[in-house]
Structure formats: C-alpha cells, structure tokens
Amino acid sequence: MAVAIALIFFVAPEDADQGISQKIFYFHVPIALTAYACFGWGAWKALRHLWEREPGADLESYTAIHQGVIFGALTLVTGSIWARASWGVWWTWSSNQLVLFLVLFLFYCAYFMLRYSVEPGPQRENLSAVYALFGVVLIPVSFFAIRLANDFIHPTVFTSRGPQMSGTMFTAFCVALAAMLALAFTFYSVELVGKRVDARLRELRAAERPATAARRVPEAVAR
C-alpha cells in the first residue's frame, strides 16, 4: 500500500490535461475493481453454499459483500470527488460506472436489510445467498441497461480519459490495484475471524444457558 502511494504521488507522471486531480484515478479505479471482486467472491461463496452446502460459506459470502459495499461506497465518494475536480460537478449521470455503482449500492444495501430482518438460521442463509447471486447477474444487465439509457438521456458520452497510459502510469496503476486487493483481503480476513469468533461465542453461550438455568431452579425452590 505504501509502495503504491509512493508510486502514485512521486513516480507516475502528471496527466497533461487534468494535473494533480488525475491522481485519484489510481485510487478510484482500483477501488471500483476491488468492489467488483468482492461482489463476485461473495456470489461465488453463495453458490458454494447453495450447491455444496459448504459450512461457513454463508458467513464468507456475507463478509465479502460487506467489504464490497464499503469499497462501493468509497468508489462513489472518490468518483464524485473526481467528477468535481475534472468536470466541475459533484455528480454526473453520464458516467456509466458511477451510475452502475449507485444501482449496485442500493441493491446491496437492500441485501443487508433483507439479512437483518430474517431470523438467523438456514432460511436466512438461503435467502442471502440467492440474493447475492441475483447481484452478479444484475451487474452486467444493469451495465448494458445504463449504456442503452445513455442513448436517450445523453446523446454524446464524453470519456474522461484516453485509453492509452504511459508505462510508469500503468505500473503505478497495477501496483495500486494489487495494494487495494490486498487491503480488501486483509479487511475480509480480519472481519471473517471476528465474525467466526462471534458465532462461536454465541453457540457457547447458547449451550451454557440451559446449564445455568438448571442450576438456578433448585436455588429458587430452596428460597
């Protein structure tokens, strides 16, 4: 991560048109790609849960989607800042990627609403997994839909950057992407460990409760 930041700020040349604001590209795009990776991983774990009943896949899927939503929100924020810096507006509907992330953000927020309004148990795991699978199908469908919508909402799509990047820029971009993926993976692992400990603790407490209840009954009788 530190290497990536150093590369971004000191090594990569400044963009001729956009100057310093172009640097956010090295954060924005890797964050967006990382969010996709998280959603994809979450859906893959959801599929494993439904198909092979892999134990723990539900929790992994949930954690991945949680990370995906965090990175998705960051994408919206960085994208918005970038839009402000280079186009002068905080929000633009002509940036397909931003609109797509807004749709996905809404979709995955509903995932949490769904998850937290169903009692914990096999049904919750199934519902979450099915919904996560809908998410990866929605990504390409929405992407094409938003592309189509541009035809009647904005006749000309203006592109924010040219396709070509110089060698050092590309290297910095790749390093930034790797750093971002590593960061997401670290968060994912830490959160997963925490969640597993939580679940285990809950199990232990549940197991302990009947025992303590049984111990209390004679006391109450004695009193």
Added chain:
Amino acid sequence: MNGYFADVGALARKDLLLELRARDTLPAMLLFVLATFVVFHFALPSGSSDLAASGLLWVAIVFTALLGLGRAFVPEREQRVFDALVLAPNDRSAIWVAKALATLAFLAGVEVVALPVFAAFFHGIGAATVGGVVLADVGICAVGTFVGAMATASRARELLLPLLFLPLAIPIVIGGVGASIVDSPGRYLGFLAVYDLIFATLCWASFDYVVAE
C-alpha cells in the same frame, strides 16, 4: 411435466378465484394508477414535453405493480398456506410460476384500462410502447413475485419489498422508457426480452431455496 403444468394451473386458478371472490387487489391497483395519472397531470407543468409524460407512465406502471406485488403473498401468509404448499409433493418452483402468472393477469387487467386512459389524458401510445409494456410486465411479475416471496419470509415484509425490487427494476424502466420514446425501439424491446429470459430462468431455478427451510 404434465403434472407440473397441472400444479401451476391449479395454483394460479386458486389466486384468480380468490381475487374474483374477495376483489381485494385489482380495484385497488386500478384506482391507484388512475390517481397517479391525476397527480402526474399536476406534477407536469403545462408545456412539458410528451417525453416527460412517457417517462411517468413507467413510474406509474412500476409503482402500481409494486402495490399488487405487496398483496401477492398476503393470503398465503395470513392463512399459513405457505407451509402446506411447501410440504405438498410438487415442484416448488410451480408455486412461483403460478403466482407470477396470477400477478401478471392482475397487472395486465389494470393496464388494459390504464393505457387507454393514459392515451386520453396525455398523448397517444404507439405499438412499441404496448410491446414494451407487455415485455416489462413479464419481467416485473417474474422478479417481483420472487422478491415478494423473499420479503414474506422476513419481519419487515411490506417495507422490504420496494427496497429489494426497485434496484432490480431499474433495467426494466430503462428498457421500457427507451422503447416508448425512440424511433427504432428494437434494441430496447430486445433488451427487455433478454432481461425477462435471464431473470425468469434465475428465479425459476432458485425459488426452491427461498421457500425451503
């Protein structure tokens, strides 16, 4: 396979019969869509283009459908029919197919009235719009009944349905609005058809997991 269709037929017939006797959903949807048109008339300042009205038609359709979808699984929940349906020895996806068909019938029934009214209130409607509405209805009912079943399983229920449904309905709205306002609507109609196909298949394949304990 024959038995599957018989199951679907019986379940859909049950929903239609229930509606015929209780008349809960259809009149409500009808009144709602008419009221929406009146609201839209005042929401659009005079001099706004026909394009804006075309867009609002789609808003009306999606929200009317949402109203119907919110009612779709209410009888099952109140009378605890769901448990019995899940226990019955039929393919569970038949429950979804039947419910989607029944909701589709309601929505189509509403639109048979609503589209001519829209044409009278605002502006004429072309064949492309009607085609778009038909294709969108299939998608709305397929996805809507599916997330409706999900929402039924949760505590929040009515609250949750729009949250689950609207992000999934955004592509439908894009396809529908595109089909109603551009000159060559083929791409948009094609997109709606592809959407229907993809999501109907997905719903059909995964409905088992939604109802199974």
